[in-house]
Amino acid sequence: MDQIPVHIITGFLGSGKTTFLNNLIGDVRPDRVLVIENECGETNIDGAIIVDGVEDIVELNAGCICCSLADGLLEALEAISKKKKEIDRLVIETTGIADPSSIIQAFLQDPRVEAHFDLRQVICLVDAGLVEDWLSETDEALRQIVASDVILLNKSDTVTPNYLSKIENLLKGINPQSEVMKGEFGAFSMDKIEEFGTTQSRTIEKKANDHAHHHEHHHHLDHEVDSNSHKITTFTINLPKPLDLESLSLDLNRLVNLYRSQVYRVKGYIAIPNYPNRVILQSARTSFIATDGSPWKSNESREGRLVFIGRNLRKEVFLKMFQRHEQGQIAAD
Numbered sequence: 001m002d003q004i005p006v007h008i009i010t011g012f013l014g015s016g017k018t019t020f021l022n023n024l025i026g027d028v029r030p031d032r033v034l035v036i037e038n039e040c041g042e043t044n045i046d047g048a049i050i051v052d053g054v055e056d057i058v059e060l061n062a063g064c065i066c067c068s069l070a071d072g073l074l075e076a077l078e079a080i081s082k083k084k085k086e087i088d089r090l091v092i093e094t095t096g097i098a099d100p101s102s103i104i105q106a107f108l109q110d111p112r113v114e115a116h117f118d119l120r121q122v123i124c125l126v127d128a129g130l131v132e133d134w135l136s137e138t139d140e141a142l143r144q145i146v147a148s149d150v151i152l153l154n155k156s157d158t159v160t161p162n163y164l165s166k167i168e169n170l171l172k173g174i175n176p177q178s179e180v181m182k183g184e185f186g187a188f189s190m191d192k193i194e195e196f197g198t199t200q201s202r203t204i205e206k207k208a209n210d211h212a213h214h215h216e217h218h219h220h221l222d223h224e225v226d227s228n229s230h231k232i233t234t235f236t237i238n239l240p241k242p243l244d245l246e247s248l249s250l251d252l253n254r255l256v257n258l259y260r261s262q263v264y265r266v267k268g269y270i271a272i273p274n275y276p277n278r279v280i281l282q283s284a285r286t287s288f289i290a291t292d293g294s295p296w297k298s299n300e301s302r303e304g305r306l307v308f309i310g311r312n313l314r315k316e317v318f319l320k321m322f323q324r325h326e327q328g329q330i331a332a333d
C-alpha cells in the first residue's frame, strides 16, 4: 500500500516556519499538498496567513499536537489516509514551543500511522539572530534542533557573515547528524532539502526515544507551560472592533519593548476601519510588522485577535494596557 510522504516543520517561535511553508507550497502543486497546522491558543493565525491554493489546511488548535496525539492528530491522520490518491505530500507545522519528538514517534512507532504515512524528514527553522537567546532561555529550541534532520538557518540577513558562521558551527555541534542550510525569508529549495535523503529510521527512532518522556507540559486555551524553570504562557486577546493601525502599533511596540525579555512572540490580525483585508500584525522580539491578510467576507464580523506567547506573562497587565491606550473596546476571551 502506498504511503503518503510526510515532512514535519519545526522551529522556535517566529523562526520562519510559515514563511518556508509558503515557499514550499509555491514550489510544488499546491492542490496536492495537505497541511496540518498546529497553533498555540484557540486562534489559528497561520491559517489566515498561508497562501491560498493548498488542497486543505487541517487546523488543530487549542493545544499543542505533541500533547494531543491521542485525539486531534490521530483523527486528522486517519481522515487524511482516506484521501491518499488526492495528495502528494503532507506537511505538519508544529507550534513554536512544541517538542516534536512525540509526533516523530507516532510516525515511526504507531502502526496505525505507519501503515499510511512515510516520514521523510524533520525540518527545523532557526532564527539566526535569536537562536542563542532561545537556547539560553528555553528548553524547546534545543529539543527541536536535536530532533531534526535538516536545519534551515533562516534570517541570515539579520546577522553578520561571521556571526552566521558561528551559529552554523553551534548548530552542527548540537546536532552533528543534521544538514545545515543557510538562507533568508524561508527560500530553501525543497529539491535540495530532499537530496539530503530521507530520515534514517534507526537514527530518528533513537532521537525520538532520547527525547520522549521529557515532555510534561500542559496546554490549554490560555495556558502556562512549566518547562523546568521556564514558564511559557500563551493567551489570546480579542479585539471586537476595527482599530486604528497607527495608534495600535504604537501601543504594541511600547508593550513588547517594555516586556522585551518576557515576550517571545505576538501574532495575530486586526480589522482597521474601511479596509477590505485583515491586517496581520506580528513580532518576534522586534518591532511589529503589519502585512495584508485575507479579505473579510461580507458576512464576517470584523474582529481581530492577537496571541501572546512568552515567559511569565500576565494577561491582566496586557489587557489593562490595551484598555488604556485603545480607542475601541477590548474584551478578554
Ligand SMILES: Nc1nc2c(ncn2[C@@H]2O[C@H](COP(=O)(O)OP(=O)(O)OP(=O)(O)O)[C@@H](O)[C@H]2O)c(=O)[nH]1
Binding pocket: 011, 012, 013, 014, 015, 016, 017, 018, 019, 020, 046, 095, 096, 125, 154, 155, 156, 157, 158, 183, 184, 185, 186, 265, 267, 282, 284, 289
Ligand atoms: N528579516 C527577516 N525576516 C524574516 C525572515 N524569514 C521570516 N521573516 C519574518 O519573520 C516573521 C516570522 O515568520 P513566520 O514565518 O511567521 O515564523 P513562524 O516560525 O511560522 O512563527 P510561529 O508560527 O509564531 O512560531 C515574519 O514577519 C516573517 O516575514 C528572514 O529570513 N529575514
